[in-house]
Amino acid sequence: MTAHATLAPLTQAPPPTWAVELRALGALAGPLIGANLLQMAVFAVDVVFVARLGPVEFAAATLGVFFFHILGFGLIGMVGAAEPLIAAALGRRVGAVRQVRRSFRMAMWLAVLGSLVVIAVLNCAAPLLRLAGQDPAVAARAGSFCRVLSLAVLPAVFAALIRLTAAALGRPGWALMVTALALGVAVLANWCLVFGNAGFPALGLEGSALSSVIVSTATCAAYVVILLTDRRLRRYRLLGKWWRAEWSRMAEIARLGTPIALGWMAEGGLFGGAGLLMGLISVAAIDAHAVALNIAAIAFQIPFGLAQAAMIRVGFAFGAGDRAWVARAGNVAIVTGIAVMALSAMVFWAVPHWLVRLYVDPAREGAVASLAVALLGIAAIFQLVDGAQAVAAGVLRGVQDTRVPMLIQIGGYWGAGFGTALLLGFGLGWGAAGIWWGLAVGLGVVSALLIWRWNARERLHLSPHVA
Template identity: 60%
Template sequence: MSAPAALMPLAGPKPATWPDEMRALVALAAPLVGGNLLQMAIYSVDVLFVAHLGQVAFASATLGVYLYSLFMWALSGMVGAAAALIAAELGRRRHAVREVRRSFRMAMWLCVMAGIPAMLLLWHGEWLFTLARQDPRVAAEGGRFLRVLFVAMVPALVSTVMRQTVAALGKPGYAMLVNGVALGLSLLANWALVFGHLGLPALGLIGSALASVITSIAIMIAYVAILLRDRRIRRYRLLGRWWRSDWERLGELVRLGVPIALTLIFEAGLFGGAGFLMGLIGVTEVAAHAVALNLASFTFQVAMGVGQAATIRVGMAFGAQDREWVARAGWTALVLGTGFMGLTALVMASVPRPFIGIYLDLADPANARAIALAVQFLILAAAFQLFDGAQAVAAGILRGLQDTRVPMLFALASYWIVGFGVAVWLGFGAGWNGVGIWIGLLAGLVVASGALVSRWTMRGRLNLMARTI
């Protein structure tokens, strides 16, 4: 039985022309990009408030967020594999309602099954930081920070599945709405808990972690309300019979999602590893690195949103087994994502100091060295914007084709053999310190983007359209 017309997703019919595809992609990607930017703003709120507590607290929160984000983004990729399955099911138009519900339910199970072990590891954050030879003060404070923040893991993963499912079912705008409200809540919670307003005690660094937990739980509750109340979405009865197992579908999610999770671990691990390498040089280098990376991460949210939309668009075309539609959806996403990142690279390289001033007081002499380092790092970040955008979108396109295993191997080689190797060699062997580490990041992204785009280009010869998990 085909899905009723009222249940068809936003990306529904095949576009007749390239401009039609661009309009469909932008309509899907824009709310996802907006939601991603607001989500990034929520994370940055924590950093901005903690920055006023001193460099040790700032470095502790930065490393704590790195470790939390490494687990969260990787597991989000794994459970987010449901988006590719849902898109393909909608593209096939066969038993869409039942199949969408199966994928969603098992993805929610996977959130809990994978999230709990991650939480246990985060509980031992201080030990991990000490093992990585971080400053003892930073390791201790970062460990305390994570023993509060770890509670947000499962709610954040559950929200990821609900957000991507809602987008695939034609309501991507909810991502902006929910995250917009969550940003306001995060600002209020940080203001009240970090500095002690509204009659609450000043909890400092711990207050920021607690604010993140409150915000994550609120986002999850908001999406549950959407699933229950939206007229189009509630017809899928996504929360019905949540206790019913479906081991076959869970296995499909794991086989498709684990390579995605490992890919994101390799990628995020390179950037997190760069933070740890900075910690071996000094606290000031960590602070400067955090500022530059936060700014670069904002622009990356656009490429990531386009990649998420591309997974849905290409996934639907893959489900329909329409090669022309697959090509049109993939190339449109690559042009849009890399084009935007090229523009942001020009802006970032031209006027870096005003952006750095968002995080650090440019007039304070105590910040002079951190600002100088941040300028250097941000110029290098501008240089790899184009490659970062290309790899993010290309990875999303290939996930739409349910091709995840070889891209995982590309990520391992690109980020950890090339990227990390160059970072260590130039940063410590050649004595280039932080600049050498950032050149390593650039090298990893150049290789990764070239490999992924080449694989997409050769999809016909590699017979990727015939691939299923």
Template identity: 45%
Template sequence: MSDAGIPDARAAWKREILATLSLAWPLAAANLLQMMVWAIDVMFIARLGTIPLAAASLSFALFGTLMWSLTGLTGIVSALIAAALGRGTGVVREVRRATRMALWLAVGSAALLAIAMHRGEAFMLMTGQDPEISARAGEFLAVLGWAAIPMLVCNVLRSFVSALDRPVIATMVVGLQVGFAALSNYALVFGHFGFPALGMIGSAIASSVTAWLGVLAYVALIQADRRLRAFHIFGRWWSPDWRYFRRLAVLGAPVTLTIIAEGGLFNSAAFMIGRIGADQLAAHTLALQLASFAFQVPFGISQAATIRVGYYYGAGDRDGIARAGWSAIVVGTGFMLTTATAMLVAPLTLLSLYIDPRAPQYAATVGYAVLYLRVAAAFQLFDGFQAVAAGSLRGLQDTRAPMWIALAGFWIPGLATMLWLGFRTPLGGLGVWIGLLVALVTVSAGLLGRWLLRERFGLMPAAERPPKILPATG
């Protein structure tokens, strides 16, 4: 490279990092706000008593994991939209058809989930839960399940606006939902503003109403934006395009299984530690809650990476693909380094967000939580890295191999280490957390190898086209 080319290359990297940050921060903010929506439901149900809280916690664990997995099935539409924008030919038609079929897939898969949730009580009993708690959870899930349809529709519309350089709309919509979730829970759980007091069922209804409000907000904001309105994604919604439907299903199904593999392992950790002791389970819940909040930022960066890499993939710009992927990986890992440092140097401050760490009754829980946070500080880096690397590979429309990497990494060395150290050594819950770390390290290594060898695996575009620069988010 000539001396004149070095400043140009540096400028390109700087633009890419800034563009990634501009796209990622609204998505990360929306992820954090979405967690607040779920937290609000739990806060209101907690006031109903121990049994409703236990039933709701189990219900959210099951429903939340399945919902998260289906967002992977439908959210892959952002990669197809970005690639269409990168190609620059037939953009309106391609984007409209991809989004329409993603909406079809969202409604269909969500309806199946809603029907499956009517078997919630049987599932809880099968896992050995208390009969009374299982019954309450079954009633709750039967109503909550129907919130899946508007939630997944929101996910598709969020992917659409984000891929088209309007991620702030997603932040605005979820911010609106946070306030409405609190208001509707207040009205329906305890019976205010003339509504009957419906208890847990009221919270499930509030979740559905809040999700449908999100759909209406997205529709209104899309129609109000000239650029978004031009794609007419709500026109001829009944007209199928089976080529796009199949493409979405083929690309999205492995993402769904990848999420289930990760979510299932982390949920199984709670059941394992629950068999070890109540204090360790409480500590696990607190430490994992902190780690989950921190994870929402690299998850947002991962979503941005899918869009940025997908755009350059469609444009046939190999240098752009490399810059977009590595920029996202550096930004995501850098953030997680910050949160890891906080977990090491200020664990009590972080725990004080939930409990008083100096209260005598929490002494044992705090002691275990501090140990778990030390392990969490390590796996923060690998968790963030694997999330962003997976997002970058999705931009290359590569989902099947990452699925096998996740299944193998999480459920072979990860699960084996959790079981061995958790139940065959004195480490107990700490051993389970070390197993989670082993799983994340393994998956991160596999995804890194896949990304580094993307050319050898045939993931890159076949022909180089004149490179274009995706504008930074405004």
């Protein structure tokens, strides 16, 4: 496929059939899924280099990256609420250029304000980690790591905003190309700065954090160049009049985006909390949890990309006021997400030992390997519900419904999920497997309730007002 074909404009016209909608969804989701998978490789590069620095440095980086990701992804979720507004404006067509520019501009303003808060928290990482009972030496190194890493917050959020905006405007292929560039920069920057190659100073842990800053800045710069040079994107003049305030639009983005941010943080916190529970069992449980979770996270990038694309497709239909199109776009996305994750679940069931061997040598770490294989069997089940809840949340964002889904996520993840993990893992003595069954229960509850809400959208007045 040529670059021109990959970047071809995506129609905002109502598709007449499920097959046409599926093709449109695939054209939009494919590059986003590819970019998500490449982003996982960027994260893996950091892990590979930092792991060689020693256990204290690796633990510090793990805690620091978790801090950064849960706060950063929350902020990206907030400013990403501009995307359903942009998609709806494109669906309405009338005055779309001005509305798109307004939403993008005020999302940028919100990114700046939110980044100041995230940066302040990251600079307080060391005392916060000590309050959480972490080892003082690890907390101190994590604090130093986070101070450098905080410089990556704003360019990372800007890059994510531009990426989704470009996708909504018919240029999803840029996400794949730019993230491939980021992977190359990550390898080179870590190689130079962590161990002092090519004449650079050996900065160790701080070098890894600085490489993340460089990667985020380079990614953001690449997207800015694309906005200024891509013929289709340039017509929207997204960076024009960036100083002009539209307070009502910013408030609308914050109203839609705050629940998205809290929902994402609740899900990330659930898996982080599960890791802490594993630490109460054994070191082997922590390692097996990390291996199985990494494998599951790679598979999750597919429904996550589908959810991003589905939000845009449903947003087009919502803006056009076409209820039949809304239903078709959402249903196609949910069915596709479940079908894809059913395939990944089959792989988890069929060849778990092969997957675990990519991370752990069973001959040397037999306890970790066998437990990771057992956890993958449970992951095969929650793959289905995890994919379903991700896409269902995406289609609901497309109709600008975020507050109740947030309440469902918080209640499902922490009430049903974490509560069941505690009960099964410790109350009934199921150990690590019980904790993962708790994750499956939480994801299942959220999935069922979000799909119910989507199917009940007419009764709940979530469909477009225009017939």
